[in-house]
Amino acid sequence: MSKDLITEHTNALSVFENIKRTKLVFGEGAALHTGQLAKDLGLSHVLLVTDVGLVNAGHAEFVRESLVKAGIEVTIFDQVIENPTSDCVEKAKQLAFDAKVDSFIGLGGGSSMDTAKGANFLLTNGGRIHDYWGVNKATKDMLPLIVIPTTAGTGSECQSFALISDSETHQKMACGDTKAIAKTAILDPCLTLSLPENVTMCTGIDAIAHAVETAVTNKRNDLSNLFSTEAFKLLLPNFSKVISDPNNLNARGSMLLGAAMAGCAIEASMLGAAHSLANPLTAHFNVIHGQAVGMMLPYVIRFNSKLAECRAIYGQLSSAVQIDTASGLGNEGENLAAYLLNLLKKVGMPVQLRDIIGGKQMIPLLAKEAASQWTAGFNPLLAGEIEMENIYLEAY
Template sequence: MSHSILLPRTMEIGRDACQKLPVILASLGVKKPLIITDEMMVKLGYVDNIQTILKAAQINADVFSDTVPEPTESSIEAGVSQVKAQDYDGLIALGGGSPIDSAKAIAILGKFGGVIRDYKFPRQVDEAGLPIIAIPTTAGTGSEVTRFTIITDEANNEKLLCVGMGFMPVAAIIDYSLTLSVPPRTTADTGIDAMTHAIEAYISPKRNAYSDQQALAALRLIGPNIQTAYHDGKDETAREAMMLGSTLAGIAFCNSSVALVHGMSRPIGAFFHVPHGLSNAMLLPTITEFGISSAPDRYADCARALGIADHSETDDQANVSLVKYLKSLNDELHVPTLAQFGVQKADFDALINTMCEQAFASGSPNNNPRIPTLEEMVQLYTLLWNDNTVAESSVS
């Protein structure tokens, strides 16, 4: 059986890789790019740095900086309008997952029109929009190497998963020096997001030999370095490992899939505005423990790749270590509970059934080795209010 593998046309990886941006634009025939970013990238001077690099090559680039965390259809409207009104021939997506996801949607809507719901999965969006050069500034989403974007439909409080080759950046610049100023909270959330990508890609039934190798390589980089990057953001060795690990995890799940953690995470973000990586972190220990019985060897491989289990240990021993590690990691990285984040339980309980419906509609839960029933998913959501602990017998 063969598998289709999708990647950006070119990737520039390493410190100061941004200096190669003009060369990459020239190779793609892009002469009038629009930078898609957010206000933080402007304030930190990253946009100025990119424009300086471009001006040295006689390239002028306008800026759209109104993207927001967890992008919505309304947050990208002005960007879509700007693209429609100008003759841009490419987009430079600069920032975390939100600006990159925004750029992906703008690239398609700006060229083909419609509303984002028109492009919702299961539709496969393989039309080529404006070419995107993605420059991530966090080590987590892997959006620079994926064929996915997620945009919230505010009218329905639903995060819409959009899938297809049309959303794959044509180029990615992986410059870890851009992450040196990322604060600890964002470092933790994006780092666990990348870890989740790798684990879910590896345990997914859509996995293949290629995605397996990317996932395990990502975990080998993330496991020994996530705590260091969190506690000492200036540690370049840790930052470089996390950045490459994030990209490899993105390649892994782009060519496999995500699973139950992501399926249940998106509605939490849509309704309660919990950052995506953080909601993944909240769910990961519980969902991992729930699924282990259906793929014990795969989860054990993840534990060994993370460096928390030895190859001499049995799969059962490795999986005990994995669950313990994920819980202790959340403690060390100060991942809050939903209550600590500020979510009211009455509001959460009132929306559980709707969240379950949206989770199943995304298709991601069906990629889990153990697919929950509706009743089991309700219980898994409810467990978020306890201690992130689930015994095999408590959800069955």
């Protein structure tokens, strides 16, 4: 190694943890192997945590059959709700307790996977979900978890975090623990074929936002950079494809793998201000998570582009997917923001805050809440109340 190279690396001392390993089983028809994969883990009775929509779509039965064929007993909890609450997690835990299960399967979007993780906390470690708000609060081992995402979005399948809202205050609690991460994630693009267009769109944009936000956070590192870049390469070119051609299994597969990679990136470097700005929009105006994040992302990219290092990263991401951001009107960040705004408009997603919140009177309160979100602390550029208010006004 040359002396120059050594100097370069020692100047930029980088400390980061390798992420906890989850076995990823990816491919068309992968869900057919659920029973065998559960057997490999030595499971004998699982709580299958899912929602009514997936029961009606036949996915829950499909997974149940595979488990039963492998000799595994199955109890189904199908009461998962969007943005799962402490009450919802409590109910799932109670059923798991009554049925004496030895494991969990989360089948669905982030809500199902997070509910399974939340119930696992309570069943194995007791107390209420609030006790696990933060990082590594569980003291005892948790039961094995298998996750089967049916959307290409949250990346919860590769994360140790469960996002659960307080049933009364609606406060979102991020409960993270390395013991909560899934043993196996089954990524079967066939399960995403039946998604309504709006769900494909909102979850897809959310995943793209995960790739972009994780790339620049103040916790970014060499490992997260690998995941962010790979996720962006898989997600961006395939997003338009799955919207225009929903049955394109190759594109569906790339989105699903990309979302999982973006989940690994979150695990390695957290998220930033687009997520902080989105959460109050969901809490007060019921805006779907992906829609809110997608709308705020271009404005956050512009905001972060005040930092030269962020502009450089946005440029690297863009060139990884062959978007030309060097020759446009602005800097690399502004050009990436313009590209994403165009993409949102092309698929018919809102790009202006005024279309969602009406008047400006709520903006100061929204900004206050955005600044207090956990993710705000990881944004590369300080994003306090004033900055959040300015970004909302830009987006207005």
